[in-house]
Amino acid sequence: xxxxxxxxxxxxxxxxxxxxxxxxxxxxxxxxxxxxxxxxxxxxxxxxxxxxxxxxxxxxxxxxxxxxxxxxxxxxxxxxxxxxxxxxxxxxxxxxxxxxxxxxxxxxxxxxxxxxxxxxxxxx
Amino acid sequence: xxxxxxxxxxxxxxxxxxxxxxxxxxxxxxxxxxxxxxxxxxxxxxxxxxxxxxxxxxxxxxxxxxxxxxxxxxxxxxxxxxxxxxxxxxxxxxxxxxxxxxxxxxxxxxxxxxxxxxxxxxxxxxxxxxxxxxxxxxxxxxxxxxxxxxxxxxxxxxxxxxxxxxxxxxxxxxxxxxxxxxxxxxxxxxxxxxxxxxxxxxxxxxxxxxxxxxxxxxxxxxxxxxxxxxxxxxxxxxxxxxxxxxxxxxxxxxxxxxxxxxxxxxxxxxxxxxxxxxxxxxxxxxxxxxxxxxxxxxxxxxxxxxxxxxxxxxxxxxxxxxxxxxxxxxxxxxxxxxxxxxxxxxxxxxxxxxxxxxxxxxxxxxxxxxxxxxxxxxxxxxxxxxxxxxxxxxxxxxxxxxxxxxxxxxxxxxxxxxxxxxxxxxxxxxxxxxxxxxxxxxxxxxxxxxxxxxxxxxxxxxxxxxxxxxxxxxxxxxxxxxxxxxxxxxxxxxxxxxxxxxxxxxxxxxxxxxxxxxxxxxxxxxxxxxxxxxxxxxxxxxxxxxxxxxxx
Numbered sequence: 001x002x003x004x005x006x007x008x009x010x011x012x013x014x015x016x017x018x019x020x021x022x023x024x025x026x027x028x029x030x031x032x033x034x035x036x037x038x039x040x041x042x043x044x045x046x047x048x049x050x051x052x053x054x055x056x057x058x059x060x061x062x063x064x065x066x067x068x069x070x071x072x073x074x075x076x077x078x079x080x081x082x083x084x085x086x087x088x089x090x091x092x093x094x095x096x097x098x099x100x101x102x103x104x105x106x107x108x109x110x111x112x113x114x115x116x117x118x119x120x121x122x123x124x
Numbered sequence: 125x126x127x128x129x130x131x132x133x134x135x136x137x138x139x140x141x142x143x144x145x146x147x148x149x150x151x152x153x154x155x156x157x158x159x160x161x162x163x164x165x166x167x168x169x170x171x172x173x174x175x176x177x178x179x180x181x182x183x184x185x186x187x188x189x190x191x192x193x194x195x196x197x198x199x200x201x202x203x204x205x206x207x208x209x210x211x212x213x214x215x216x217x218x219x220x221x222x223x224x225x226x227x228x229x230x231x232x233x234x235x236x237x238x239x240x241x242x243x244x245x246x247x248x249x250x251x252x253x254x255x256x257x258x259x260x261x262x263x264x265x266x267x268x269x270x271x272x273x274x275x276x277x278x279x280x281x282x283x284x285x286x287x288x289x290x291x292x293x294x295x296x297x298x299x300x301x302x303x304x305x306x307x308x309x310x311x312x313x314x315x316x317x318x319x320x321x322x323x324x325x326x327x328x329x330x331x332x333x334x335x336x337x338x339x340x341x342x343x344x345x346x347x348x349x350x351x352x353x354x355x356x357x358x359x360x361x362x363x364x365x366x367x368x369x370x371x372x373x374x375x376x377x378x379x380x381x382x383x384x385x386x387x388x389x390x391x392x393x394x395x396x397x398x399x400x401x402x403x404x405x406x407x408x409x410x411x412x413x414x415x416x417x418x419x420x421x422x423x424x425x426x427x428x429x430x431x432x433x434x435x436x437x438x439x440x441x442x443x444x445x446x447x448x449x450x451x452x453x454x455x456x457x458x459x460x461x462x463x464x465x466x467x468x469x470x471x472x473x474x475x476x477x478x479x480x481x482x483x484x485x486x487x488x489x490x491x492x493x494x495x496x497x498x499x500x501x502x503x504x505x506x507x508x509x510x511x512x513x514x515x516x517x518x519x520x521x522x523x524x525x526x527x528x529x530x531x532x533x534x535x536x537x538x539x540x541x542x543x544x545x546x547x548x549x550x551x552x553x554x555x556x557x558x559x560x561x562x563x564x565x566x567x568x569x570x571x572x573x574x575x576x577x578x579x580x581x582x583x584x585x586x587x588x589x590x591x592x593x594x595x596x597x598x599x600x601x602x603x604x605x606x607x608x609x610x611x612x613x614x615x616x617x618x619x620x621x622x623x624x625x626x627x628x629x630x631x632x633x634x635x636x637x638x639x640x641x642x643x644x645x646x647x648x649x650x651x652x653x654x655x656x657x658x659x660x661x662x663x664x665x666x667x668x669x670x671x672x673x674x675x676x
Contacts, residue, residue: 012442018449025456056438085441086434087488089499106445107481110452 004121005029007048009039009065010083011057015106019052019083022110023117036060040068043075050121053100055084055091063098070099079120083108133274136164140278144285154186157282161258162188165271168260172246172282173200173207175254182207182255207255210243214252216276217243220266240266244275246283253283312410315395316345318365320358323405332377332388332410350378356390357408364392364406374413387413433491440484448477486618489549493625500543500629507572507581507650508533510544514551515570522559522568529555532571537579540650542630547648550626553619554583554634554646561644562587578632580649589638599624599634623648 006028010016020030031046033039036059043051051069055062062084069075082095082103092103101120104113139160143153154172162170171187184190184198203212210217222239242258256279258267306313312329316322322340333340333348340348349357356375364371371392376385389411394403451473462470492498515529522529551570558568566586573580590598599620624634632650639645 012446014446015442015449018446018453021453022449025453085438085445087437087441088434089501106441107448107477108445110449 003029004050005031005046005048006117006121007031007033007039007042007046007051007078009033009036009051009057009062010054011035012054015054022114026114028117036062036065039065040072040075043069043078044072048078050117051078051080052083052117053080055082055086055095063094066095066098066100079123081116081120083113130270132164133270136160136274137277140281144281150286150289151186153285154282157278158186158188158256161256161275161278165258165267167258169257170259171257173211173255173257174246174286175202175211175252182211185254206241206243207257210245210255211252214245214247216245216272216279217241218267218269218272242267242272242275244272244279246279246286248280248283248287253286255279256282309409311412313407314345314410315405315407316361317395317405318403320345320361322348324407329410332379334380353377360390360392360408361406364394365403368394368403377410387417389413429495430497433488437484437488441481444477444481444484447473448481451477485549486622489622489625490618493622498546498625498629500546502541502543504539504541505544506533506536506539507547507579508536510548511551511570511572511581514548514555517552518555518559521556525559525562526565527559527562528567530567530569532569535571535573537572537574540579542650543626546626546629547650550623550648551581551583553623554581554648557619557646558583558585558587558644561585578649578651580647582645582647584639584643584645586643589642589644590636592638 004027006023008016008019008023008030009032010019011034016032020032023030031042031048033042036057039051039053039057040060042048053062053065057065060068062082066080069078069080079101080099082092082100083106084091084095084103085106086092087105095103102116104116140157143156143160158170158172161167169187169189171190172185173182174185175181176183180202181199182202184195187195190198200208202208206217206219219239219241222241240260244256245252246254246256256275258275306326307328309326310328312332313324313326314322314329314333315324321342321344323342325340334350335343335348345357346354353375356373360371360373373390375388375390377388378385391409391411393407393409395405395407397404451470455470455474458466489498511533512531515531519529555568555570562568562585568586569582569584571582571584573582620634627634627648627650630650632648635647635649637645637647
């Protein structure tokens with residue numbers, strides 16, 4: 001996983017700490033964003049290989065961010081993996097139809113998350 | 125004119141007037157008249173022809189000489205023949221000798237004893253609506269001018285009578301139609317004049333009014349509507365008359381016999397007597413808004429519930445994510461370097477986080493089931509596969525009680541269309557329930573099979589049986605079996621509730637039976653769509669397979 005950069009967007013500090021540690025221990029470089037707007041800016045400036053996107057965030061929620069990322073030529077190609085506590089099938093299908101590659105429900109199984117990240121980042 | 129003639133004519137006029145001024149069948153009156161005319165004029169025939177406005181024909185309406193059955197068949201175009209020409213010109217015609225005129229054709233001339241003929245237009249308000257024909261007087265006495273004048277007067281009399289009947293019938297029909305519309309619209313309608321007196325109303329409005337004996341026409345509106353509403357009505361009345369426009373207002377109307385006032389909307393329209401000048405009154409339409417309000421309330425409550433649910437779900441899951449995430453990392457970092465006691469502590473954190481997670485999932489399941497917002501995500505999968513996962517998950521819990529779990533999937537029914545996650549949870553609940561109620565060193569058998577075209581998962585235990593009396597109650601949300609074992613087992617009893625609801629979402633059910641030799645069997649039974657035969661794939665699903673997609 002050398003050199004792969006992941007942008008982690010979540011408004012919860014503890015979750016960011018835990019997930020960052022998890023990813024960094026496997027060799028990923030992690031950049032974090034604390035709200036929707038910050039996510040948009042970092043996506044453009046850091047050009048990550050994957051974005052882990054929460055839905056319930058202030059300023060712009062995950063769906064808004066998803067739409068805008070896909071509408072922006074510079075960021076449309078970055079694969080997005082949703083990571084959210086919202087578990088309803090309608091929410092999941094909405095995210096997938098807006099362009100997310102996959103969806104992981106919190107609380108997540110770390111092994112499963114890592115597996116999905118590997119799949120998405122290598123372009124399954 | 126001779127006096128005798130004059131007297132006859134006066135007599136005739138009087139009698140015909142009498143015929144038409146008395147009530148009764150118009151057709152009979154016409155027949156009586158033509159008879160009278162024929163008699164008095166000593167004519168061969170008298171008839172009336174009426175103009176059909178759509179076809180511009182004169183049609184024979186009554187005749188003294190022609191058979192009744194033939195009347196509808198005799199027609200003359202306007203402008204043709206004596207009658208047609210009179211109808212066109214509107215001027216009466218007197219023919220002293222038909223042989224002097226081009227009409228009628230020689231073949232028909234032999235029908236006339238003499239050639240004398242009178243034809244008078246029937247006029248009302250300047251319009252000709254038909255003609256009166258009088259044919260052939262006495263052989264040697266052709267009809268006279270004076271006689272024609274009488275026939276003209278009679279013709280106009282008849283015209284007026286016919287026109288009256290038409291207007292009356294038309295009006296009656298219109299009135300009946302308006303009545304039907306007024307009663308059919310379902311809203312209360314009440315119209316008042318500029319003095320506020322009731323001029324019109326329908327039946328629907330009566331329950332809103334306080335009227336004894338239901339008589340309210342002519343009464344002031346204020347006498348029959350609740351006092352609280354007097355100001356509103358007065359204002360609406362004045363504004364509608366002044367602005368000559370529709371006005372809309374929502375009020376609460378207290379009605380006798382109803383505890384709560386009814387929310388209604390009042391709509392007004394100005395009422396016009398003619399096309400010019402000020403309105404002569406106002407129509408009020410009263411529309412009951414109760415159903416609208418109820419629907420609105422329900423929608424609000426529904427939306428509030430759903431957002432509450434989403435928030436609670438998020439608030440419970442998020443901290444749990446941090447706990448399980450941090451725990452995982454700790455375990456990875458401290459692998460191999462943990463003393464047994466610390467390992468045990470980690471295990472406690474892990475398993476209880478897991479329990480917490482399960483409880484959140486369970487509670488959300490229950491709420492979704494109750495709100496009927498649970499949805500199914502279907503795919504083809506074997507019950508044995510799901511059962512295997514469920515057993516794997518609970519093995520450790522069973523081992524702690526030294527309970528052996530035996531699996532038997534030999535008679536599995538093959539891939540079935542179902543919601544994997546929900547059936548997995550349902551089976552977990554059943555096995556968990558079995559572990560709870562089986563004593564130490566007991567045995568649980570989990571198997572899948574097929575019977576009568578239905579696929580099932582069977583969970584058998586060697587624990588306490590189920591008292592048939594409480595069998596249904598254990599599927600309720602917070603009830604446990606009454607055996608002494610319940611004291612030792614914790615947890616609230618929503619597992620079976622959820623399992624049954626998930627089975628029923630698939631059109632299936634859960635069956636229970638006490639086993640010979642002790643113990644209990646729970647069966648999760650599902651519709652079997654056996655798709656091992658590849659020709660079955662792609663076939664449309666049965667119409668009654670529940671696939672309710674959640675409302676969200």
